[in-house]
Amino acid sequence: MIELTAGNVKSAMRDVSAGSSDLWKVPLEDLHVIDGFNVRVGTSEHREHVEALAKSISENGFYQSKPLAGYVALVSGKQVIYVTDGHCRLEATRKAIERGADIKVLPVVVSPKGTSMEDLTVALVISNNGKPLSLYETGLVCKRLVGYGWDEKEVAKRLGMQPPRVADLLDLVAAPKEVRSLVISGAVSASQAIETLKKHGENAGAKLKAGVDKAEKSGKKKATKKHIDDKPTCRAVVKELLAWAKVQVSMPDSTMEQIVKMAREASA
Secondary structure, rough: OOOOOEOHHHHHHHHHOOHHHHOOOHHHHHHEEEEOOOOOOOOOHHHHHHHHHHHHHHHHHHOOOOOOEEEEEEOOOEEEEEEEHHHHHHHHHHHHOOOOOOOOEEEEEEEOOOOOHHHHHHHHHOOOOOOOOOOHHHHHHHHHHHHOOHHHHHHHHHHHOOOOHHHHHHHHHHOOOHHHHHHHHHOOOEEEEEEHHHHHHHHHHHHHHHHHHHHHHHOOOOOOOOHHHOOHHHHHHHHHHHHHHHHOOOHHHHHHHHHHHHHHHHHH
């Protein structure tokens, strides 16, 4: 990922002929995206979100009350405006234009002088005014900040979290690919993956995959604790004991029915 050198905001807006009232109104073709900066993961949920935004923008236009966040950088002697927040809305706007929406400029609020790459990265979490980042995506932000030299306490402080939470998210994004893939696909929740990593370590991937298989067989799209936990439920134990008792013990059907009723009530 590139490091950005601060440019001159007024000069940049003048260079691209941007108009201004309370916001900078920047031509769409002059808005750029930093490769790899956005931590959004391209899940089906994300695609549905962008599609919903595109439909809204096509029907209602781009809401001026929800401007994009930008950063003006000096690149090879040229002032470049990078979008640092609002990537989903930018993507959705381009989709809407492909479908006939007449949008030429977008409202942009640029970062103040003195803003660093670390500040912009923190803002991905705390200044996000759209769809909140998932836990996995937040973990990617934590990883990036650690890469900038921050310790877990500083990351936690800036993101408004407790240090143990940051540690958990870092473990998640550093987990084996199988674990990460199951979280990204939505087959298991990030919280469940973290819990399983703590409990089973290097065997977490296999445990989660087995749980996903079990969930799918029961018609569920997402594996939960009951699919992954090895411990049988009270209801399952009672069912097994009753099956055994029916074979081993000779008793009237009426007595067996009464036992079954009592056992079901106890395990409900």
